[in-house]
Amino acid sequence: MNRRSDSRLTAGFAGKLTQAALFRAAFPLAFSVCCACSRAQQPPAQAQSPSTPPPPSASSISREVKDVFAHAAKAVVKVHGVDEHSDIYGTGFFIDPTGTLYTSYSVGGEAGNFTIDFSGKQYPARQILADVRSGIAMLKIDAVTPALPIGKTEQLEVATPVITIGYPLDLPETPSFGMIAGFDRKYLGRYFSTTHLRVNLPVQRGEAGAPLLNLNGEVVGILMNSLENNSGCHALPIEAAEKIRSDFVRFGEPRHGWVGANVGEASNVVEGSRAEVTEVLDTPATDAGIQRGDILLQVGKTKVHEPEDVLDASFFITAGDTVPITVIRGNEKLTFRVQADLHPGSRRPAMSATLNQNQALPLSLQAEPKGNP
Numbered sequence: 439m440n441r442r443s444d445s446r447l448t449a450g451f452a453g454k455l456t457q458a459a460l461f462r463a464a465f466p467l468a469f470s471v472c473c474a475c476s477r478a479q480q481p482p483a484q485a486q487s488p489s490t491p492p493p494p495s496a497s498s499i500s501r502e503v504k505d506v507f508a509h510a511a512k513a514v515v516k517v518h519g520v521d522e523h524s525d526i527y528g529t530g531f532f533i534d535p536t537g538t539l540y541t542s543y544s545v546g547g548e549a550g551n552f553t554i555d556f557s558g559k560q561y562p563a564r565q566i567l568a569d570v571r572s573g574i575a576m577l578k579i580d581a582v583t584p585a586l587p588i589g590k591t592e593q594l595e596v597a598t599p600v601i602t603i604g605y606p607l608d609l610p611e612t613p614s615f616g617m618i619a620g621f622d623r624k625y626l627g628r629y630f631s632t633t634h635l636r637v638n639l640p641v642q643r644g645e646a647g648a649p650l651l652n653l654n655g656e657v658v659g660i661l662m663n664s665l666e667n668n669s670g671c672h673a674l675p676i677e678a679a680e681k682i683r684s685d686f687v688r689f690g691e692p693r694h695g696w697v698g699a700n701v702g703e704a705s706n707v708v709e710g711s712r713a714e715v716t717e718v719l720d721t722p723a724t725d726a727g728i729q730r731g732d733i734l735l736q737v738g739k740t741k742v743h744e745p746e747d748v749l750d751a752s753f754f755i756t757a758g759d760t761v762p763i764t765v766i767r768g769n770e771k772l773t774f775r776v777q778a779d780l781h782p783g784s785r786r787p788a789m790s791a792t793l794n795q796n797q798a799l800p801l802s803l804q805a806e807p808k809g810n811p
Contacts, residue, residue, distance in 0.1 A: 519549030529648040537579040541647030546575030589656030604645030632753035695755030695778030732765035
C-alpha cells in the first residue's frame with residue numbers, strides 16, 4: 439500500500455467562474471539615494487524619543503515564536519487515515535477538551551480508519567463532519583485533550599506575523615513562521631467559497647489541516663493548500679470553520695443557506711455599492727419582497743460594496759435562519775427579513791461524492807447553478 443501525505447487543493451473553491459457566472463453566485467519598499475549631494479541634503483538624524491519603544495528585535499520575535507510553539511504544540515496532532523487507494527497523513531488540532539479536532543477535508547473528508555498520534559500514543563478517531571464547501575473535516579477521539587483558543591481574523595492585516603505547526607512528511611511537529619500576504623477570493627481562476635488568507639510560508643505534504651496561529655497563540659486559520667511552486671499557502675479563516683461547527687452543534691450537519699437572487703454589477707455606484715440584483719426567482723428572496731434592480735447594501739452582518747462581496751455574505755447564511763438584507767430601491771432604503779432555505783445542492787447527498795475536491799458546493803445566494811458553479 440502506498441503511503442502519502444495529503445495537502446491537495448481542497449480549500450472549497452466555488453468553481454471556475456466567468457465574470458457573468460460570478461455575478462450569479464450569491465450571494466518596506468527600499469529605495470536608494472545615491473550620490474553624496476543627496477545625502478548632504480538630508481536633515482541630521484534625530485535621536486529616538488525615550489518614550490518610543492524600540493522595534494522588536496529578531497531575538498524577541500524568536501522568543502515569541504518559541505513560546506507559542508511550546509504552548510500550542512500540545513494540541514496539534516498527526517492524523518492518519520486510509521482511503522480506497524492508500525494511506526493519508528495530515529495534521530489536525532484540538533478545539534475542545536473532549537477530543538474534537540479540526541483538519542482539512544483532504545485529510546479527514548473521504549478517508550476512514552483514522553488514528554491520531556497524541557501525547558505519545560495512538561488513538562482511534564471517528565469522523566463527525568466533512569464539508570466540501572468549506573474544505574474542513576472534524577474528527578473526535580475519546581480522551582481529555584488540550585484545546586487551542588480561537589482568535590479573530592479581523593485583527594489581521596497584510597504583513598501580520600503568523601505561525602503554523604504541522605507534521606511535514608514523516609517529521610515530528612514543526613513550527614513555521616511567516617506573514618499574511620493577502621486576502622484572496624480566488625486563485626488560478628477559481629473562486630473560493632469565502633475569502634481565504636494567503637500566507638507567505640511554504641508548506642510540505644502532511645501539513646494540510648494545520649492551525650495558523652497569531653502571536654498570542656490563537657487560531658486564525660486552517661491550512662488548506664499550497665500555492666504554485668510552493669511559494670506560500672492559503673488558509674481558511676477560522677470564522678468560516680466555526681460557522682460550520684455551529685451548524686453541526688445546532689443541527690448535526692452543515693446547513694448551507696440559500697436566498698435565491700442573481701447579482702450583477704450596477705451601472706452606477708449607489709451608497710457605496712455597485713452590486714445590483716439582476717434576477718429574482720421563485721425563492722425566499724421573492725417571498726420577502728426583493729426585486730430586480732435593487733442595490734444590495736448589506737446581507738446579514740456583511741456590508742456589500744461589489745458583487746464579489748456576496749460570496750462572503752452567502753457563506754455565513756444558515757438555512758432556516760432569518761437574514762436581514764438591506765437594499766436601495768430608487769431613493770428609498772429598505773430592509774427585508776429573508777428566511778433562508780436549504781440550498782438545492784444540499785438536497786443531493788450523492789453530489790459531494792462526485793465533486794472534484796477543488797470545487798465546492800455552490801451554496802450561495804444564487805439560483806441553482808447551471809454549468810460551472
